[in-house]
Each structure stands twice: as C-alpha cells, then as structure tokens.
Amino acid sequence: MPQIVSANRLTDGIVVFLGQGDQWVENFRSAALLADKPALEAGLARAQDAVRANIVVEVAPMDVAETPHGLEPKHIRDRIRAEGPTVRLDHGKQAAHGA
Amino acid sequence: MALFKNGVEMDDAWRSLPDGEAAPASGHVIFPFDWWLEERGAFEGSNVPLGIRIEPGTDLNNIAADIKRFSVIALAFPKYGDGRAFSLARLLRERYGYKGELRAVGEVLSDQIQLMQRCGFDAFEVTDAITAKALRAGRIPGVTHFYQPSERTETPVGVRPWTRVSKA
Amino acid sequence: MYRYDEFDAAFVADRVAQFSDQVKRRLEGELTEDQFRPHRLMNGVYLQLHAYMLRIAVPYGTLSARQMRKLAFIAREFDKGYGHFTTRQNLQFNWPALKDIPAVLTHLAEVEMHAIQTSGNCIRNVTADHFAGAAADEIEDPRPYAEILRQWSSIHPEFTFLPRKFKLALTGAPADRAAIQVHDIGYQLTKNASGETGFIVYVGGGQGRTPMIAHKIKDFLPVGDLVAYTQAIVRVYNLDGRRDNKYKARIKILVHEMGLEKFMDAVEAEFAAMNKQELKLPQAEVERIQAYFAPPALPSKSVRSEALEARRATDKKFASFVENNVSPHKAPGHGVLTISLKAIGAIPGDASAEQMEAVADLAEKYAHDEIRVSHEQNLVLPHVALDDLPAIYDELVKHKLATANIGLISDIICCPGLDYCSLATARSIPVAQRISEHFGEGARAAEIGAMKIKISGCINACGHHHVGHIGILGLERKGVETYQITLGGSGDETCSLGDITGPGFSEHDIVGAIETIVDTYVAQRRGAGEDFLTAYRRLGMAPFKKALYERDKGADI
Structure with a gap:
C-alpha cells in the first residue's frame, strides 16, 4: 500500500506532509507518494532529519489509497488529520480546499 | 560527567564501587544498596567516609539505623520522569535527619534542579551537556516564589504561612 | 472570588517567564521534543491531531466577567474564535501556535489566570461543585479549601513527577455535583457531632480503562489537617504507585493492589510521622481565604418573583427555561442559573468568543460578576435575582444560549x-x-x-x-x-x-x-x-x- 509521511510543524503544530526533497507541504495531495518499503524508509529518514533540525515533530506514516478523486488517506483518523474536524468544516485543511 | 555541589563544579572525590570489587579500607566509595546490606559488617565501628546509592522503590527503613553514618547518599533518577527520589530525598532530610551530601544521579536535567534543591538535594551528577552548561553559567531555570515549605532555607513572605521566596 | 495578591501575581509571572524560556529553547533547538514535552504538558500544551492545544485552568470553575472576556479575546486573536469547556471545568483552545503561547500566557496572567498543571503527571486543576457558595443545600463553600490546595500543589517540588496525573475534587454539599467519588481524592465537607467543620475523605476513584469508585478512608478530617493529609496520601502514592505500566499507574490501582486496609495504614503512618505543624492550616488563614469567597450582598427579596411569574404565565419557552435551568439559591428570590452550552445539534461545551462575551456582560450586569464552568460543560450564573430572569433570558436567546435542556437528554x-x-x-x-x-x-x-x-x-x-x-x-x-x-x-x-x-x-x-x-x-x-x-x-x-x-x-x- 502506498504511504505518505505526516508530521506536525514545530512552530505552530499544523499537520504537514513530506513533499519532494526536504520540503514539507500542508496539502496531503502534494505529498511525496512512497510506493514501497525502501521508499518509505528513505522518506522516514528524511523526516527524522527534519525532527533533528527542529522543523517538525511526531512523524507518522499514513496509508493512502488511490481513488477516482485522487489520493485519499485510508484511515478515518488520518482523514481527519489531513482535512480537519468533521464537525467544523470551516476549520482545518478542508476550509481551504472547499473554498 | 560533571559534579556540581552547592552551585560549584568540583572534582568528584567519590567513586561508585563496581559489583564484585572489594571496598577499599579508605572508604570514599559509593556502595550499591544491596552491597551495603550484605557487607555492612565489614565497616562496623569504622568511621571512614562512605556513600550509598539508593534506587527508587527502596524502603529506607532497611537502612534506617545506618543513614546518618553516610557522608554521601546518591539518589537515582533512572528516567527524569521517575519522581520517587524527590520523596526519598525529603524523607531522608526530614524523617531520618540526614545532613550529609544528597546527590542526584541518573537523568538529571536543568529544569528539575530547582525542584531537587527544594527537596533537599545539594549535589548533582550531570551527564547532559546542556544542563552542565546551564549549571556552569549559574542559569538554572526556576521560579522565585513558592507555595510550600521546602528543605531549603527560604524566606517566609506575606500572611500565608506556606508562601516563601528564594533567599536573597 | 479569590484575587491574586502580589505574591500570586509574581508566582505566575515567574512561571510565564520560565515557560517562555523553555519555548524559546525548544524553538531554538536547545531542548529536544522529548525534553520539552514534560514542560509543555505541565503548562497545558498538548499536541493534538491538527495542531497544539492549550488547556487553561479555571480553578474550581470560577471566573469573573473580566476573565471570560480575556478568554474571548484569546479565542479571537490567537485561535479560531471559539473554545471548548471541559469536564474538568477548564477551557481548551484547539489551534494555538506554539510560538504564540508565551504571549497568550502573558495575557492570561493579566487577569490572574494560567495553564499551570492542566496536564502532566502532577496534581491537576482542583475542581469543585459548580454551585458552590450559592446552592441551597450547601454546608459550606468548598472553594476556599480548593484554593488552598491549588496554591499548595502549584509547582510542588516533590509531586511534579508522579506516576500519573492526580485529580482532586471538593464538594460542600451532600448532593455531589462534583463527582468526587470518581477522583483520585474527593473531599466532602461535613460537620461532626460538636459542630466542627471537616472533610469526609475518598481516595482511589477514577474512570479511564479501569473505572473504580473511590473508597471512603476517613469520616472526619479536621479542616486544619487538609494539606498535611493530602501530602501524606500523595507521598504514599508517589513512592509506591506503579511506574511500569502507565495504564496501571493511577492511585486507584495502588489502592486496589495494596488492599484498602494496607493503603490506609500507609497513609496514616505517613501522616503520623510527618511534620504537621508546617502544613497545619491556621484558622485565621482559612478565614482570610474564605473572605474572598464571601457571598455577594444580595438584596432581600420575597420568595416569589412577580416579574418571573408574569412572564412564565404567557411564555411557554421561558417557563420551560426556568423549570430546567434554574436551581434553588440560598437566598430567597434568587436562583442559580445554568446556561446551556448544548444547543440542539451544537458541539457540547463549545462557546464562541461572542457567546463568552455575552455571558460576561450578563454576569456583570445581573450576576455579581461571577461565572462558573460546570464539569457538565455548561456555564453557570450562580447569583441571579428571579426578577431579572426575563431580561437575562431575552439576552441569552439572542446568542443561542437559551436552550432549556439542563439535565435532560440533550444536555450531553x-x-x-x-x-x-x-x-x-x-x-x-x-x-x-x-x-x-x-x-x-x-x-x-x-x-x-x-x-x-x-x-x-x-x-x-x-x-x-x-x-x-x-x-x-x-x-x-x-x-x-x-x-x-x-x-x-x-x-x-x-x-x-x-x-x-x-x-x-x-x-x-x-x-x-x-x-x-x-x-x-x-x-x-x-x-x-x-x-x-x-x-x-x-x-x-x-x-x-x-x-x-x-x-x-x-x-x-
């Protein structure tokens, strides 16, 4: 199953995703898709560099699935992290996506 | 490893006695707790300076009669989050009347030092580089107003009997 | 309500400076996340799913209008315009940035508030009956004692790294509105045969994965021994509570595994051996703290309010509001008003900055400047004249705060x-x-x-x-x-x-x-x-x- 790497940005705690190179992006759809185990391990290693550099905290891989609407986090917890609270659609990442 | 006592960095005149090594007659070693329980007879009547290391979870009653005999008691913080040694320190000072060196060993971090001092610690064995740096700079994070009596000499202030400030 | 003196203000300022320094050292990389975590937790800062979360202490759930307005201000300036009142009578903000938290704490300190010990393995915010000082069935207001315990437990050098969190709750009435039997320690005020005030002491209650009802370990603890006895209990817990498994680390497990009798013996032995003089509460000091909590001077009124009855007779919704949301007050012609944060279909406990300000206005205008947060996630105006209820109600309606459902199925x-x-x-x-x-x-x-x-x-x-x-x-x-x-x-x-x-x-x-x-x-x-x-x-x-x-x-x- 493809995965992406998530974390929280140190300064404001906002959920971010490992993009290309050492970039961190706010939209999970722009995250680097890690197709297999070696790719995931390399991604997690890059993420740990960012932890040591005090850029992010709480690194966690996220399972994603390819759907007709594009990439979607597989688990509900990750969907909520990636989009925002399901009870406040005006907050979180979903607020910007919806606009 | 650096040793700080009463705010001053100093050479450690003490060493921990490794398991299986015989105790030198001159003392100046810190015994593991179990060693002391088994071998204490060897020092019966002797007044050479001795130390003991106490791990959290130890019942102080087992060495109650010996406590005042030690020059150094090292209380271990296996992890900084393990706060049992704070209570052990207070018991040693308050209940057992221990007046010798009370040394914090293990994971000793700068942000806990003030709490340790207030519980009666006066010496800190430090391995964390940032903590050692802070201690050398005399920059120990803490507050100056307290809501409890402590083992330190602090100045009562205001009308509430429990309020204290750092001694100037 | 309690007001900080210079000492309290200096203490909080110290702590804000200390934590601000820790935040700075974290942002500069001097502290690792592992080293910083216990400090942020002890200052109420969690990392949640979307962002950091800041939990602000509302000691025993008591707030002034000025404090509530400050919370509204913080919601607007540093968060997303709302906050969440919790089952521990606290307030949580869901979106603050770590870099802003020192500023938020400085704002809070201006109104005698803080986030100290709202998290971490320490003695948490002390909670109490949200009707304290007002309820008709009360023996004595428990808040002065809650305040004394709050002070004593603040940055307690011995009890800042307990096996697990530790929660105290107090009630001054036989009707328990503070859920004291599901707390680590619950204190219930009582009178003994000679009319002296003391506490019934419960220990070892709690919810979580192993729920347990507390055991009564003392029928009468003299008021003067409150702090010393609490220290004895917490010291036994700190030394003997389990640290090998965080799910078994609460005091309820210690009491369970030791056996109640052995645990009580250990507490009594510690209590007997300790220097109690140092922690004895002098009666004069108790009275001085009690003076802060003196009930407001309420005008003498007849039991029946004509203004209320007239409106009730013609307005069914208002009648239902009075029936469900108003509880008996000590003083005739007055009531304890619970403001529901459970509008139908709303998020329980959430309040917008506008709602917080509306409640602050009402508290100032009609309720002697006092607001309470209940553990049931509602707000309370503890001292209102029944005559004023129609006007208060009309104002609440404007802010979607007039839901007449206290104690009913939607008050979740x-x-x-x-x-x-x-x-x-x-x-x-x-x-x-x-x-x-x-x-x-x-x-x-x-x-x-x-x-x-x-x-x-x-x-x-x-x-x-x-x-x-x-x-x-x-x-x-x-x-x-x-x-x-x-x-x-x-x-x-x-x-x-x-x-x-x-x-x-x-x-x-x-x-x-x-x-x-x-x-x-x-x-x-x-x-x-x-x-x-x-x-x-x-x-x-x-x-x-x-x-x-x-x-x-x-x-x-």
Missing part, C-alpha cells in the same frame, strides 16, 4: 473525540449532535425527563461515560468506529459505574439504539416520577438488553 457530556484528540479511537461529537437533534428540546425530551448521556471517544473516559445514566464509548474495530453502551452509571452521591449492554453499535445504529433504550424505559417506568436511573436500578439490564439485541430477530420495539 462529550469529549472532543477523534475530531480533535490524538488519543481518541472514535468520534464522539457527531454522536452527541445526532442524539441531541433526534430528541430535541420539546415534549419528547420533557417526557423522558432527567437523563444524563455521557460520551467518550476512547477508553480514557474524558467524557465520563462510566458514570452516564447512558454512557457511550467510541472504539475502533477493524478500522471502523463502533460504540459501546453502558447503562446505570451515576457520578453523584449515589455513585455507580454503568454496565455494558453487550456488543457495540455502528455509527449508523447508535442513535436508534439510544431510542430503543429510551422507549424501553418509558414503557416500563412507574410513571413519570421514576427517572431513568431509578428505573434502571429497579429493572436491571435484562429488559434493555432484550430490546437492544432481539429487535433484529423481529421483536417489536
């Missing part, structure tokens, strides 16, 4: 659940919203009567589900949210833990299951005078289980 306690919380296993808020919408605040809710539904989104039980008349626990099974139901719990003086009905229900079926339980109760009760809890205690689980699990087999419901 609910943790933030998986919508915000990183510990949660399932969402809890949407379930609360749907139950609230399903039953509404009309005739159906009135027919059901007193009903406490409490929902937690994980086994940690922040939503107090174990003591809900109906408790709902959200779990995850194979990636899907599922909801376990318990019945017959209660957090009051008749404290009991709910019984699990059986297999859980899907998110889709949970509201139907609650409906089934309610229908079964209504059908089998001995008239409307027998509330759900009483009926359950008489009927037991059997009829509910039958109704819940046999309906698929064609049983009619």
